[in-house]
Amino acid sequence: MSAPAPHASLRGVTRIYPGKSPVHALGPLDLDLQRGEFFSVVGPSGCGKSTLLDVLAGLNPPSAGTVSFEGKPVTSVPDGVGVVFQEDASFPWLTVADNVAFGLRRAGVDAAEIARRVDYAVGFMGLAAFAGAYPAQLSGGMRQRVCIARTLVMQPRLILLDEPFGALDQQTRLLMGDELLRLWRETGATVLLITHALDEAAMLSDRVGVMSARPGCFIDLVDTGWDRDRDSRIVSDPSFGALTGRLWGSLRQESMRAIGRG
Amino acid sequence: MTRSTALAWARATVVVAIVALLEILCRTGIIKPLTLVPPSQMFADLYHLLVAGEITDDIIQTFLEVGTAFAISGVAGFALGALVHALPRLRQALDPLLAAWYAIPLFVFYPLLVALFGLTILPLIAIGVGFATPAMMIATLTGLDRVPPVLRRVARMHRLSPLTTIWRVILPSAAPYLFGGLKLSFAYAFIGVIAGEFILSGGGLGYGIAYAYESFENHKMYALMLFVLLLAVGVNAVLQGLESHIARKRSRQ
Numbered sequence: 001m002s003a004p005a006p007h008a009s010l011r012g013v014t015r016i017y018p019g020k021s022p023v024h025a026l027g028p029l030d031l032d033l034q035r036g037e038f039f040s041v042v043g044p045s046g047c048g049k050s051t052l053l054d055v056l057a058g059l060n061p062p063s064a065g066t067v068s069f070e071g072k073p074v075t076s077v078p079d080g081v082g083v084v085f086q087e088d089a090s091f092p093w094l095t096v097a098d099n100v101a102f103g104l105r106r107a108g109v110d111a112a113e114i115a116r117r118v119d120y121a122v123g124f125m126g127l128a129a130f131a132g133a134y135p136a137q138l139s140g141g142m143r144q145r146v147c148i149a150r151t152l153v154m155q156p157r158l159i160l161l162d163e164p165f166g167a168l169d170q171q172t173r174l175l176m177g178d179e180l181l182r183l184w185r186e187t188g189a190t191v192l193l194i195t196h197a198l199d200e201a202a203m204l205s206d207r208v209g210v211m212s213a214r215p216g217c218f219i220d221l222v223d224t225g226w227d228r229d230r231d232s233r234i235v236s237d238p239s240f241g242a243l244t245g246r247l248w249g250s251l252r253q254e255s256m257r258a259i260g261r262g
Numbered sequence: 263m264t265r266s267t268a269l270a271w272a273r274a275t276v277v278v279a280i281v282a283l284l285e286i287l288c289r290t291g292i293i294k295p296l297t298l299v300p301p302s303q304m305f306a307d308l309y310h311l312l313v314a315g316e317i318t319d320d321i322i323q324t325f326l327e328v329g330t331a332f333a334i335s336g337v338a339g340f341a342l343g344a345l346v347h348a349l350p351r352l353r354q355a356l357d358p359l360l361a362a363w364y365a366i367p368l369f370v371f372y373p374l375l376v377a378l379f380g381l382t383i384l385p386l387i388a389i390g391v392g393f394a395t396p397a398m399m400i401a402t403l404t405g406l407d408r409v410p411p412v413l414r415r416v417a418r419m420h421r422l423s424p425l426t427t428i429w430r431v432i433l434p435s436a437a438p439y440l441f442g443g444l445k446l447s448f449a450y451a452f453i454g455v456i457a458g459e460f461i462l463s464g465g466g467l468g469y470g471i472a473y474a475y476e477s478f479e480n481h482k483m484y485a486l487m488l489f490v491l492l493l494a495v496g497v498n499a500v501l502q503g504l505e506s507h508i509a510r511k512r513s514r515q
Contacts, residue, residue: 083419087412092512093434103420
């Protein structure tokens with residue numbers, strides 16, 4: 001029996017930023033994401049993690065190689081792909097409910113359906129009591145939940161997250177990780193998470209890709225072996241430490257290189 | 263009492279105290295009637311001028327000039343600001359000029375404008391536009407600069423067209439700066455027009471004040487000055503209120 005076709009894949013992808021001194025940011029690299037998989041990418045600072053996400057999202061075309069999603073080549077942001085960015089990307093002039101409804105309104109979805117989906121997404125992210133609030137009235141973690149709800153409401157089949165919890169404290173990050181796992185289980189979406197936190201990658205993922213210093217390529221792909229119904233309590237599992245240790249073992253030399261000590 | 267209500271009361275008390283002090287100084291003769299008319303008299307004179315319709319034409323002319331200059335500068339300042347923002351090289355060339363604009367005494371060109379347009383309201387509108395447009399341009403540039411790049415990426419992620427991106431993301435994001443620019447533009451248009459009317463004009467509130475001054479009509483002069491003051495403060499208060507309303511939504515409460 002042949003292996004299932006990947007949900008999204010990159011083949012020989014390279015990204016070079018042109019200029020007086022061209023910057024070779026990424027690749028060449030290959031990656032296959034299986035449907036419904038939770039895949040995290042870790043790597044040293046400046047290794048091209050965010051470039052990888054932009055290329056996969058169709059926000060940044062590769063200099064060479066091919067990107068495909070559901071069997072079709074990616075040339076711009078494809079239907080069915082949602083992105084959550086690291087920075088606060090909520091619209092400060094819109095209420096939480098209007099932020100979440102933004103994409104649906106632009107897509108011409110009818111009002112009753114918008115109301116239904118917004119209610120669900122706002123409730124799912126624990127923001128029901130704040131539907132009429134403006135982002136400035138919310139904490140950083142809540143604003144990021146607004147952005148996740150805005151992505152979730154579009155019912156994406158591939159969710160790309162670029163260090164979404166980078167600005168949050170450790171406790172909030174663990175809890176947000178639980179929310180993300182619940183979202184992943186309930187939607188069945190494929191998730192690619194970019195993170196600099198090894199524990200976050202180890203806790204959330206089915207597989208973790210470790211990238212080299214720039215130009216970023218995968219130097220290790222680690223299967224975590226967790227059950228699908230895991231949550232943040234696995235940080236106390238004895239194998240969690242070994243897993244984080246393995247990731248650091250792969251990454252340490254590259255991180256040294258990235259800061260010029262390799 | 264909330265903090266903002268207390269502040270409003272404090273402001274009103276200061277204004278009333280200053281007016282009361284002036285009233286006392288004028289009524290007791292410490293300030294001579296030829297120097298300053300008592301404030302209560304100014305209000306009474308203004309009321310009579312308004313009721314008699316004596317300054318109606320001047321008010322209409324000034325409103326027309328300021329309104330036209332404000333509308334032109336708002337639209338042109340925004341359009342030029344957006345154009346310069348889209349062309350970084352043009353911006354590099356224009357930046358020093360914009361920075362130095364308010365160091366240029368624009369009124370020195372007034373005789374030239376009169377020679378070009380005649381002694382009509384056009385030179386006054388041109389002076390108002392010259393004063394107000396760069397303020398709107400600078401505000402537009404600042405507003406567009408401050409649109410967080412991530413919001414443009416969100417627009418791309420939602421596959422918005424360039425026009426929808428401008429209308430739904432860029433303009434709302436830059437709105438507080440654009441509104442600030444409009445507020446400044448109004449103030450500059452008002453100053454430019456009134457000052458232009460002072461120098462060379464056959465009508466308008468500025469001309470009325472200058473004419474009353476030269477004719478030793480102290481009561482009329484102070485009444486007109488009071489009207490201009492009330493008008494400027496009133497319009498500014500309305501714009502300030504709208505600006506605060508926008509800002510309140512975006513700041514922590």
